[in-house]
Amino acid sequence: MSNTQSTRTKLQALIQELIPLAEKYEEPATGAFGLEDPLITKTKQLLTQAQSPTDYATSLMVSSLEAICLRTLLHLNVLQAIPTTGNVTLADLSNKTNIQPSLLERLLRVPVSTNFLAQDPTSGAYSHTHLSLAFTDPSSMPSRLFPFIYDEGLGGLMPLLPQYLTHQHAQTGKWEEPGASRDSTRYNIETWHAGVEGEKTAFEVMEMDPVRMERFQKAMGIGEHLNPVVGYYDFSKLSNPNDPSHPILVDVGGGQGLALSAILQAHPTLKPTQCVLQDTHPVLTLAQTTNPANLPHGMTYQPHDFFAPQPIAGARAYYLKAIAHDLSDTNLVLVLKRIVEVMERDSRVLIAENVLPEVGGGGIMALMDLMMMGIGGKERTEGGFRDVLERAGLVVEGVHRAGGGRRYAVVEARLK
Numbered sequence: 001m002s003n004t005q006s007t008r009t010k011l012q013a014l015i016q017e018l019i020p021l022a023e024k025y026e027e028p029a030t031g032a033f034g035l036e037d038p039l040i041t042k043t044k045q046l047l048t049q050a051q052s053p054t055d056y057a058t059s060l061m062v063s064s065l066e067a068i069c070l071r072t073l074l075h076l077n078v079l080q081a082i083p084t085t086g087n088v089t090l091a092d093l094s095n096k097t098n099i100q101p102s103l104l105e106r107l108l109r110v111p112v113s114t115n116f117l118a119q120d121p122t123s124g125a126y127s128h129t130h131l132s133l134a135f136t137d138p139s140s141m142p143s144r145l146f147p148f149i150y151d152e153g154l155g156g157l158m159p160l161l162p163q164y165l166t167h168q169h170a171q172t173g174k175w176e177e178p179g180a181s182r183d184s185t186r187y188n189i190e191t192w193h194a195g196v197e198g199e200k201t202a203f204e205v206m207e208m209d210p211v212r213m214e215r216f217q218k219a220m221g222i223g224e225h226l227n228p229v230v231g232y233y234d235f236s237k238l239s240n241p242n243d244p245s246h247p248i249l250v251d252v253g254g255g256q257g258l259a260l261s262a263i264l265q266a267h268p269t270l271k272p273t274q275c276v277l278q279d280t281h282p283v284l285t286l287a288q289t290t291n292p293a294n295l296p297h298g299m300t301y302q303p304h305d306f307f308a309p310q311p312i313a314g315a316r317a318y319y320l321k322a323i324a325h326d327l328s329d330t331n332l333v334l335v336l337k338r339i340v341e342v343m344e345r346d347s348r349v350l351i352a353e354n355v356l357p358e359v360g361g362g363g364i365m366a367l368m369d370l371m372m373m374g375i376g377g378k379e380r381t382e383g384g385f386r387d388v389l390e391r392a393g394l395v396v397e398g399v400h401r402a403g404g405g406r407r408y409a410v411v412e413a414r415l416k
């Protein structure tokens with residue numbers, strides 16, 4: 001069989017497989033994240049099979065550019081200026097946005113080429129597709145997620161990965177993960193890019209820009225929508241009403257307290273007076289002034305560097321959400337050891353994170369993992385969590401998965 005014939009046979013087989021998948025296709029839930037319908041997975045296989053390597057290289061370049069154009073269009077409020085129904089000419093769009101027509105035309109050419117936006121082939125007028133329309137609602141998941149991920153790494157830092165690795169190789173003689181043989185909180189793409197390599201951590205770089213810090217902390221709320229905080233771990237078992245002075249829940253690096261707030265709301269038996277929110281001083285100041293999580297009165301706000309000795313001894317649980325993935329294995333072990341030093345037999349460490357499968361994991365997990373690489377962190381498999389917990393003197397008691405096809409889980413650990 002010639003190559004073309006064998007490709008045709010494979011394409012026909014894939015198309016046959018698409019038909020039953022199309023019959024079972026479900027409209028994705030709003031905000032569903034990384035839960036790819038089998039129809040989409042199979043369609044991508046079909047496309048890959050049909051593409052030549054040159055087609056593939058072309059689409060790769062175009063989709064990278066599409067992200068840049070889309071970020072720029074959002075920045076300039078262009079998508080919002082396209083009517084939700086009907087279409088708009090270039091001249092009208094230019095008048096509405098006060099943007100030079102030729103700049104607009106050139107920025108819009110890419111998203112039109114990918115069918116993200118529609119363009120009338122005769123008049124050239126632009127209209128929305130269901131995809132672009134979603135980006136006009138500032139509260140929609142795409143509008144919240146894409147600019148955040150783009151601004152926090154995808155657009156600026158990740159494209160520097162080849163240069164960063166070359167720079168690191170010149171210093172260490174090794175091709176390795178950022179900071180693998182140094183302190184990865186201070187040696188990573190973010191700190192190198194900011195010109196403070198070895199001096200500040202990635203989060204200290206962020207704190208140098210209060211506007212960015214506030215935007216980042218606000219954006220943490222997106223996580224609650226993508227991966228619910230409650231519903232798969234029974235936090236109510238931490239309750240200890242007989243000893244009201246006993247700390248029950250310490251949220252280590254808890255940011256604005258969004259997770260703590262969700263936990264307290266879902267488990268009214270937990271007393272706020274027995275809960276502690278720890279983070280850096282600037283972040284807690286922001287949390288107290290803006291209180292976006294609507295945290296109840298009575299809980300303690302405690303500035304604390306999680307590399308320093310843990311000031312709350314014997315709490316029922318030390319909760320770390322989206323902390324482990326900011327850290328290398330070495331640094332995570334250091335942070336966990338600070339907690340281990342003050343744990344009692346009934347104390348637990350609760351790590352809330354995505355748990356990668358041992359093999360693969362899909363595009364969005366790969367993206368999150370590389371985003372974390374930018375600041376010296378990483379996503380982990382269950383085996384990866386077991387390993388760091390073991391090195392810190394802990395043992396896994398359970399992996400409580402969020403379910404619904406999500407990778408998210410609470411990894412519960414106790415003293416060995």
Ligand SMILES: C[S@@+](CC[C@H](N)C(=O)[O-])C[C@H]1O[C@@H](n2cnc3c(N)ncnc32)[C@H](O)[C@@H]1O
Nearest residue numbers: 203220253254255279280283304305306321322
């Ligand atoms: C990705 S955010 C997660 C926040 C929160 N746990 C959540 O899930 O919304 C990481 C948090 O760790 C905090 N952080 C970073 N380095 C820290 C340190 N050395 N000590 C304490 N908190 C730190 C940051 O200020 C930030 O709020």
